Amino acid sequence: MAAISTAPPPSTPAPVRRRRSRSLSQAGWPTYVLAYLLVGVCIAPVLYIVLGGFRTNSQITADPSGLPSPWEIVNYLDVLSSSVFWRQAGNSAFVGILTTLGVVVLGVMAAYVIARYNFSGRAAMYSLFAAGLMFPMTVAITPLYIMIRGLGLMNTLWGIILPQIAFALPTTIIILTPFLRAIPKELEEAASIDGASRLGFFWRMVIPLSVPGVVTVGILAFIASWNSYMLPLFILNDEMQYTLPLGVQSFASQFSTDTARVLAFTSLSMIPALVFFSLFERRIVGGLTGAVKG
Amino acid sequence: MSDSLGENSVAVRTPPEGRGPVGGGATAAPAPAGRRRGSADWRKRAEIAILAGPAILLFLAFVVFPVVMAAYYGFYRWKGFGPPTDFVGLENYRLILTDSSFHDALMHNGFIVVMSLVLQGPAAIAFALLLNQKMRGRSLIRVLIFVPYVIAEVIVGTGWSLMLQTTGAVNDFLEKIGLPDWTVDWLSDPDIAIWSLMLIITWKYIGFAVILFLAGLQSIPEELFEAAAIDGASYWQMQRSITLPLLGPTIRIWAFLSIIGALQLFDLVYIIWGQYISATAGTSTMATYMVLNGRLAGAYGYGNAVAVVLFVISLIIALIYQRYVLRRDTEGAITEGKKK
Incomplete structure (x- = not known):
């Protein structure tokens, strides 16, 4: 390193120092200050919700932006011991898991076709799903509601799961297609010489190799489902079927004077999405990188 | 190939x-x-x-x-039960396009589209450049700035509407740090509410933009920076001539997602401002207009017509965007199969 930095003419030591750093320079203290400031802004409202759950209503009224003193755990215990919370969490989990499974299975299969088969309708199929990005739930929600009602799926969790799978397919397929296309052709040829059919290749090679992409889209689908609000708002009127987002809202209006308990309920309901995300953060960022490159 | x-x-x-x-x-x-x-x-x-x-x-x-x-x-006047029979032609569309509260909603959507790009884009690029350095706790920082994006709209809405109440945490905090003049009625004052909405939107979605741009930055080959450095380029020259052009596809895709999202905005407004006061607070969007005047009014034909208008507006903007901005990026992806 030293040898290199002495080689160029005298005017260039500064660029050379940057060269070693390139885009990945060692951060100086201003970077840390700004980065922590950004983190603080992002986290403060979340902390407000979580810490607010540890306060009492009189603490919140007397000092809205203060810290808990003393810490009260009773709000959290109340929520955790209520059947309402667990029932809604169970509904959300059921919907989230089945949506994720459906999206991943159907998405991988369709993306495999688009990525690896040559046929005349391939471009049309890709365009169909790409156009789906422009069909957000908002536009379809009213007729979707009428259709779900016609199918007799009102107030059932399946009335949420099926549309959610359908609406998550475009993103899933568009993220997965470049992943599957990147699997080298030689691998497929080698497999076929060894006597594997294309479906056999799909099961034995494609599925294991596409795990990073699948985890990415799976987590995204689960989080989207866990947070989904508009569809349950239209489809679920029966409190027994409420998922957590509807539950949070109805809890917040029902106990609007009991702010501390609302905050406790709210912070408990965001835990699963946060846990899933932080466990797989690297994968999600990696998956987005693949999608951006593709 | x-x-x-x-x-x-x-x-x-x-x-x-x-x-x-x-x-x-x-x-x-x-x-x-x-x-x-x-x-x-x-x-x-x-x-x-x-x-x-x-x-x-x-x-x-x-x-x-x-x-x-x-x-x-959308061509019928219909209460949502039985088959639609009362055919009204384009009457629903005429009503929508002449309804001043729809015009307001459309204006709000336009404002949100533009301000989302203006507020989030440059800030997110700056933060992505900032975080694309070796620093302690880098992966933790990434997780933390992504947290608002991962949290449900309902939670964001509930939390922020409590904090932004006139007696809420934000005003209290402003008084504590000696800015009592800055305390305002964040949610009901029509001059301010839409800015509060922008604040919340920026807070919620900027992490996504930063992570997307970080991913884009990491796909830029290091050699380019090395070569530029050997030629004596300064840090800012490198960012302007290498980073920004090569980050272009990522920025354009992000802008596309942001525009479409802003046009469809529903959850946050509906949760924070409820069913009826979003119009008086000046934060109604086309989607909240649709739900309010469609399903909640029992006018399903009308609601569907609003959905069609919303869809057509989004589609036109998306097509224009794809035609003039995204074309060079998506050309390969979509037309590959048709190559002669």
């Missing part, structure tokens, strides 16, 4: 398939080429149908069909 490879691999693959046990009785040796190819073709089509069929069916049934039905229902 992948196409010509594909052709080759089909040619290579055909014989082993014909020899396989499922090859429709065609044995390896003297099967006529046409028949063998036909059976492989048939098999390929069956595979395509089995693999892609379920996804396509579900997609058509739950995404495309409802949108088509919206166009149909």
Whole structure:
């Protein structure tokens, strides 16, 4: 390193120092200050919700932006011991898991076709799903509601799961297609010489190799489902079927004077999405990188 | 390129398939080429149908069909029960396009589209450059700035509406740090509410933009920076001549997602401002207008017509954007199969 930095003419030591750093320079203290400031802004409202759950209503009224003193755990215990919370969490989990499974299975299969088969309708199929990005739930929600009602799926969790799978397919397929296309052709040829059919290749090679992409889209689908609000708002009127987002809202209006308990309920309901995300953060960022490159 | 490879691999693959046990009785040796190819073709089509069929069916049934039905229902005055019979032609559309509260909602959407790009874009690029350095706790920082994006709209809405109350945490905090003049009625004052909404939107979605841009930055080859540094380029020159152009596709895709999202905005407004006061607070959007005047008013024909207007507006903007901005990025991806 030293040898290199002495080689160029005298005017260039500064660029050379940057060269070693390139885009990945060692951060100086201003970077840390700004980065922590950004983190603080992002986290403060979340902390407000979580810490607010540890306060009492009189603490919140007397000092809205203060810290808990003393810490009260009773709000959290109340929520955790209520059947309402667990029932809604169970509904959300059921919907989230089945949506994720459906999206991943159907998405991988369709993306495999688009990525690896040559046929005349391939471009049309890709365009169909790409156009789906422009069909957000908002536009379809009213007729979707009428259709779900016609199918007799009102107030059932399946009335949420099926549309959610359908609406998550475009993103899933568009993220997965470049992943599957990147699997080298030689691998497929080698497999076929060894006597594997294309479906056999799909099961034995494609599925294991596409795990990073699948985890990415799976987590995204689960989080989207866990947070989904508009569809349950239209489809679920029966409190027994409420998922957590509807539950949070109805809890917040029902106990609007009991702010501390609302905050406790709210912070408990965001835990699963946060846990899933932080466990797989690297994968999600990696998956987005693949999608951006593709 | 992948196409010509594909052709080759089909040619290579055909014989082993014909020899396989499922090859429709065609044995390896003297099967006529046409028949063998036909059976492989048939098999390929069956595979395509089995693999892609379920996804396509579900997609058509739950995404495309409802949108088509919206166009149909939009021509009727309909309470949502029984088949629609009261055909009113374009009357619903005339009402929508002359309704001043729809104009307001449309203006709000336009404002949100523009301000989202203006507020989030430059800040997110700056933060991505900032975080694309070796620093302690880098991965933790990434997780933390992504947290608002991962949290449900309902939670964001509930939390912020409590904090932004006149007696809430934000005003209290401003007084504590000696800015009592800055305390305002964040949610009800029509001059301020839409800015509060922008604040919340920026807070919630900027992490996504930063992570997307970080991913884009990491795909830029290091050699370019090395070469530029050898030529004596300064840090800012490198960012302007290398980073920004090469980050272009990522920025354009992000802007597209941001525009579409802003046009469809519903959850946050509906949760924070409720069903009725979003219009008086000046934060109504086309989607909240649709729900309020459609389903909640029991006017399903009208609601569907609003959905169609919303869809057409989004589609026109998306097509223009794709035609003039995204074209060079998506050209390869979408037209690849058609290459002659």
